Amino acid sequence: MFICLFVAACAIPLAALHSAPRPDVLLDTMQRELHRAIGSLEKSDPATYYLSYSVADATSVTIAGTAGSLIVSSEGHRRQADVIMRVGSAALDNTHSQNRPSGIVSGSLPLSDDSDSIARVLWQLTDREYEQASSTFLKVKTNQAVQSAEEDKSPDFSLEAPQTHAGESRPQPSLDRKTWEDRIRRLSAGFLKYPNVYSSTVYLRFSTDRSYLATSEGTALVQPAAISRLVIEGETRADDGMELMRVETFQAASPDQLPSEADLHGKVEKIAADLKALRAAPVAEPYAGPALLSGRAAAVFFHEVLGHRLEGHRQRGDTEGQTFTKKVNQLVLPPFLSVTDDPTLKELGGIKLAGTYDFDDEGVPAAKVNAVENGVLKNFLMSRAPITDFSHSNGHGRRQPGLMPVGRQGNLIVTSTNTVKDSELKQKFVDEIKKQGKPYGLYFEDIQGGFTLTARASPQAFQVIPVMVWRVYPDGRPDELVRGVDIVGTPLLSLNNIILTGDTEQVFNGVCGAESGQVPVAAAAPAMLFSEIEVQKRAKGTQRPPLLPPPGFDEIATSDNANKPVAR
């Protein structure tokens, strides 16, 4: 009995020790070293007025396979530290205008919680950053004195309330590497029976992350994150040299939430079948006329065409095109459409959204932004870089480690009040084709992605890369797959050609790249009927398909591998 008590007595403090939040050595060291640094640098000449330390403590696994074998299998743990510094004042600092990169220096921190060593590296990085920031600030001041006044006289940095939050330390998901290596071998072997899928890759990246942020304003955040991303890609070439590609992407927090292996095998078969159909499909002709975009296609379209132009920092600076800068409170979309960006929304229609977060990368709480209400532009996606009439962040300052944050999209959601049931939309489309007297319309089933140019020096154009596009005939003939289509056009015009939408929102989860790096995003929209969309022929490669059939296919005579070389 005595022994029992002893054990029990011992067990209590032990249990208490385990359940109590462990003191976070990394965060403590960051805060201590930060206060020491700012205490000194705020008295330097020129003075530092803002300093932040952020650390991305990330563990990741990357596995890729092709033709039944692995080509990459790797695992890494890294703590990347970013020191962000602003010298001068919020009104004018070293990051002004094109000098944003002068605000940041990065390096690797020790992987163990060795406080002395961590502090020493932070000191080293901070000293290097002060050298860069202070000399840039002097240049900025000189330029201000000699250049004409800027149009937007907003300060360089907005004042925001400090935040403290330690994200729940629930156990992070894990990945059984061996299981996934074998699964990827099997999935990639699925393409081996298709001689005309020339190259293919199955790729998995799984990362768990704890991100730490401490700022001289008092913000202290610890946020866990986990992401699993599986990509299946197949490539072929048409006989005329056009490169054709299908990609399927799946994203979830934990690898267990990814589709089952059977479903993934189905996707491999689907990609192979799509590529076979695309090889045989006729090349699309230049066309302007009615078009129907699936919800996923419309979501990508809005992300590129509208979303990027709502990013706050693009409304400022002489090099930006500023499509929407002076259109606040004006109609920019048909009145039945509204657009929000809501990083606080976790899922939509049962699908987890990739662009969800609690605090942005400047430590500002994420907020839903009603960017366009009933067609009228109301707001921008703001980081802590103010613009005229929008002096505060709305929690959209995002970045990948190593880069300075700017206003970025999270979950862009398009809603409509002018809807018909999805099942009726096709008929409305056919009606529109008939009404315009066109021989056919184009149905965009899937879009790969796209890009948009917002710089002033380049045309204010966008391009999305549709991969599965069908000609829809008004006379009841079956739909016909075409290849080599590019949508072209200018943003304002295209957006106002939307006449009707479906009633279900579809989600596109992806990764968006811009000047602040790669960030996970989602876009959601209903299917949309456009009165007119313009398409052009895609520039194509001239390299013909491989001369020989793949290894092992020499003796099998199929029409697909008899790629007769063309005389040249």
Place this chain on the structure above:
Amino acid sequence: MSKYSRRWKSPLILLLCAATLAHGKIALGQQPPDKSAKPAKQSNDSSPDVLLQAMQQELDRSKAKLKMDNVPAPYYIEYRLSDIDEYEAEAAFGALRQEQRFHGRSVRVVVRVGDYKQDSYYGPGVGSAAFAPLDNDATALRWQLWLATDEAYKAASQALAQKKAALSQFTADQPFDDFAKATALQSIEPVAKLDFDPKPWKETLEKSTALFRSDPKMESLTAALRFRAVNQYFVNTEGSVTRSGYTVYFVNAAASTQAADGMRLERSPYYGAANLKELPAPEEFQADVAKVIETLRGLRDAPVVDEDYRGPVLFGPDAASDLFFEMVGENVLGNRPKPGESARTTGDYSSNYKGRVLPNFLSVTDDPTMKTFDGKSLIGSYDVDDEGVRAEAVPVIEDGSLVSYLLGREPIRDFPESNGHGRAAPGQPPTPSIGNLIVHSKQSSSPEELKKKLIELCKQDNKPFGYYVETLAGTNPRLLYRVYQDGHQELVRGAAFDELDTRTLRNDLVAVGNDPLVSNRQGAIPSTVISPSILLDELEVKRSDQQNSKLPEYPPPALSSGR
């Protein structure tokens, strides 16, 4: 959903590259080595090599069937598969901040159209590379080879047309072939494997960099290691089949501090060997790092070289091996200049064939077949080069006179054949490279005698002191001492050499030591230089024009007690 224009092709390969970059390397993490690949099993038995077999099968198929209309069939095809197994770790200020195990494979395919006299090896025609499967899977490997061969053949046909167009501007006929003939070689060496326990090494890195605690002014102190096993598998249509491998083990330290005037002072010693047991023992490495800190402290207080000096300078063997690597090693390579250029090579020795390039008491040989020197392993050793040609010992400089160049299978004027020096970093095209570059002398003196000679020369010249260089950074001094007439030495800082070039070695080198040092060099292609001390009777030493940096804006963090 990318905001910027991307090339349509293969975003996944971009992704993989990005992943590689993001973590420095594609790493195997804490996994045991070679989980998926099993080259070890083939090492010492005579069972056929799955990789070589698959390569041979695809090579035979390509040779038999690859042909485009109106383009000649290839006259030569080669496949080279490189397998890298690598372990890297780095510590800073007493704590590990990077550790990776990486296993990767790539294939490189060269297809040549034309003939030995004139072919397509030019511009896009130098070959194509691809990821290779990590599993020993014949189907997956052949699939990658198939695509790379197709790409290489198409590129070769374009390259030959481009080359002919470029050459049509010149009237002179090229007096040598584009591609040297070589005998077919079959040589299967055992597979090279890494053999080490990471734990004691991680401790060594951490303990040695924890020594920053002994000096508050040490601004940076890191130590890193890189252990690497590379195996190259090679087949060509001439019938060569080779497998060759090597291991290299490197460990280094890097430290920096600033003098009171802001001058940045750095040291970065490294150690390399083909066997792990030749690297310094943990205590030895720590003692060396302690010594680095000590010399940096010395450098901080050392006087700056303010006055220009022209006079005798003695290079210790470490510094001398750097000089021979830079000034002789680079220039004895038979790199062919661009088409139409009349020079023999691209180096400083292009017009020195049969001329004097060193004093006549010195000779230089490159001998990859030598395995050890003075009991030390030479990492520049190999038996078969990366073009499937057997390595040869090549005397390049005899009695001061340049008698040969180091060559791969790309001939240059007067040198129609390879001498087994076509070497390649994994995944890269081969180029002429040194293996073990060895400096021989007919006459030599002990280091003490050399120091005496230095002082004698000073006396003759009426100089109060001469200079002794212990180590270099590039071709400028890092550890430099004044040697006074009474023999005492004084460390100095902030110096640079002026006009130190190949002519200096030819005209001003007056004596060498009997203290040859094996210097195993870091680099994508392992090489070794063996050189003794050298005495130059005249060299200019002046103040470096590098600007001083600002001192740290605020002091480093205080150390926690209890260490």
